[in-house]
Amino acid sequence: MSWTLGPGDLPDLARGAALLGTGGGGDPHIGRLMVEAAMREHGPVTVLDPGEVDDAAFVVPTAMMGAPTVMVEKIPRGDEAVTALRTLEAHLSRSADATMPIECGGINSMIPLVVAARTGLPVIDADGMGRAFPELQMETFGVYGVPGSPMVVSGDHGETVTIDTGTDNRRMEWLARGAAIRMGGAALIAEYAMSGADVKRTAVPRTLSLGLALGRGLREAREQLRDPVSALAEVLAPTGYSHLRVLFAGKVADVERRTVDGFAKGRARFVSFDGTSTLRTEFQNENLIAEVDGAVRCIVPDLICVLEAESGEPITTETLRYGQRVVVVGISTPDIMRTPEALAVFGPACFGLDAEFRPVEEAVPVG
Amino acid sequence: MSWTLGPGDLPDLARGAALLGTGGGGDPHIGRLMVEAAMREHGPVTVLDPGEVDDAAFVVPTAMMGAPTVMVEKIPRGDEAVTALRTLEAHLSRSADATMPIECGGINSMIPLVVAARTGLPVIDADGMGRAFPELQMETFGVYGVPGSPMVVSGDHGETVTIDTGTDNRRMEWLARGAAIRMGGAALIAEYAMSGADVKRTAVPRTLSLGLALGRGLREAREQLRDPVSALAEVLAPTGYSHLRVLFAGKVADVERRTVDGFAKGRARFVSFDGTSTLRTEFQNENLIAEVDGAVRCIVPDLICVLEAESGEPITTETLRYGQRVVVVGISTPDIMRTPEALAVFGPACFGLDAEFRPVEEAVPVG
CATH class of the missing domain: 3.40.1610.10 (CV3147-like domain)
Structure with a gap:
């Protein structure tokens, strides 16, 4: 249609x-x-x-x-x-x-x-x-x-x-x-x-229509003063991206970013609002891995999305900066992106990451 | 033909x-x-x-x-x-x-x-x-x-x-x-x-046939124990490259060469056999300028050719090395390569050289 x-x-x-x-x-x-x-x-x-x-x-x-x-x-x-x-x-x-x-x-x-x-x-x-x-x-x-x-x-x-x-x-x-x-x-x-x-x-x-639905969900949640993350989870549930997990909430503490070899490469560190927990991410244009207090919670090809805490607005790696208040979510990817053939082309090893792929819904059970 | x-x-x-x-x-x-x-x-x-x-x-x-x-x-x-x-x-x-x-x-x-x-x-x-x-x-x-x-x-x-x-x-x-x-x-x-x-x-x-004639001239001179430079001058005289000048004779004293940005760039220093005179060259793949005791004797687009002293064998910039005994000659280029339009594309300024083009036959009068 x-x-x-x-x-x-x-x-x-x-x-x-x-x-x-x-x-x-x-x-x-x-x-x-x-x-x-x-x-x-x-x-x-x-x-x-x-x-x-x-x-x-x-x-x-x-x-x-x-x-x-x-x-x-x-x-x-x-x-x-x-x-x-x-x-x-x-x-x-x-x-x-x-x-x-x-x-x-x-x-x-x-x-x-x-x-x-x-x-x-x-x-x-x-x-x-x-x-x-x-x-x-x-x-x-x-x-x-x-x-x-x-x-x-x-x-x-x-x-x-x-x-x-x-x-x-x-x-x-x-x-x-x-x-x-x-x-x-x-x-x-x-x-x-x-x-x-x-x-x-x-x-x-159907990723264009999914993008449209996700954006609409975020906007409507904002208009209705609802939690943006719940709104995203509702949109995603019936799709191939059915699992959404909150990985972290806190503030950006440090960003190291270089434009090198034609890419924006770097890492970021986030600290929880109470100061007791740390999230570290690495990125090559896109977020590749999210480790909370040393444990991998989400890794490519699953999605690691940094959102503005209040609005749910996505923050891209080139606009990350000190002090931003964020919520970081992991989203599972469709089966077509998780096959052995797919992981051989864009799994963790393809980015030099020393970790196996583990679906975010297994790494972060619903708590 | x-x-x-x-x-x-x-x-x-x-x-x-x-x-x-x-x-x-x-x-x-x-x-x-x-x-x-x-x-x-x-x-x-x-x-x-x-x-x-x-x-x-x-x-x-x-x-x-x-x-x-x-x-x-x-x-x-x-x-x-x-x-x-x-x-x-x-x-x-x-x-x-x-x-x-x-x-x-x-x-x-x-x-x-x-x-x-x-x-x-x-x-x-x-x-x-x-x-x-x-x-x-x-x-x-x-x-x-x-x-x-x-x-x-x-x-x-x-x-x-x-x-x-x-x-x-x-x-x-x-x-x-x-x-x-x-x-x-x-x-x-x-x-x-x-x-x-x-x-x-x-x-x-006719630069293929010229190359062939120059190579033949060098070989025959060697076979006949004649001076290779005179042989080259004889071959060149009736062509568009009619002026040959000996710029220097001596030994390679120093070579600085780097492979950078896809080019072999560098400079070389030569000292005369009696130690009283110095030739400096700069190159970007090819020789660009030859200065004898501080005075420019030959510059692009005219040819600067480093030859083995005994045999007249050409030495390329990537094979220059300390101690080689050489004679360095300058050769004038055809008119089509010396027009203002040509010099705007491959004259000295195009290589960042701070010197005007001067025909080698003027810079080095027959002595």
């Missing part, structure tokens, strides 16, 4: 997608402004449920890549992602029937909407990470056999870089990251071109 | 092309071995004089790019340059009628011969630098209006990167260098695709 996404939906979607971005995926405010500008000029966009995409359809996902610390200062002009899509179409001698997000996040749930508004293509309600991940090989698309390349990286001077690494998605990431760094630290991309049948087989479904 | 270049020509060509490489352009021994291997399998190659190329012909130059310090250790598999050419052909939907060197040098005079042997295409007796330069925008092709992109960078895992920066050849170099660095510091390329008419208008003509 297709539906129309208009400017009025964007504040909710930006907030909910940023939550699914688990600390990364780019600044939600900037993403929203980009889509608003595109919709003002070109009108709303059509969203397709993955179930209704024709098996033979040609789908070209679009996104922004780069360190969020850079993306927040280097705003795209607006047409770079369309250039990436058009260049990939020309390279493959085939016209796209739809675009799709590659990840959830404040910017990367929005870029495909910009492309959809500007080109008139529909956008598919699904993505390839079910959250945000820092690297391009970390896609369920690739986990289940769709090659990421040929892909196109597009910069703000109209330049394009078309990368073909065959089925080697890690090498694709390596070369694309190099191009994005030389384009100033962030760039727009089109990659993982695939059939509608592959979308149904490999994508994490 | 076309001619055939066979395995027997390669030792002379490797030596002479390395001389024109003015310290860069890659190791002549490795280049020679690569062509020998290709010719053993595929036979000799046809060389076309630029004057006989059809105006409508489609010419795709091929080369290796990277720091010579890396190129000497990371030997190409052999088919990467053909992959680059084929990928560019596919991108432009046009088949090449010939390939051509982009520069003179131990490796880069040879790569197009590898491509020619493997594909059966002829190679054009001309190039785009009339020597070697470290950066891809430093081409007479570009100076006189041929865009370098779209271009293809090809690595040893079969991966390709197709770069399109419109008419911005500096941005092309920046992105291609980034790709080459991520491919391990060296890669094979196809770029500056152009018409036969553009070859006639923008290329430095």
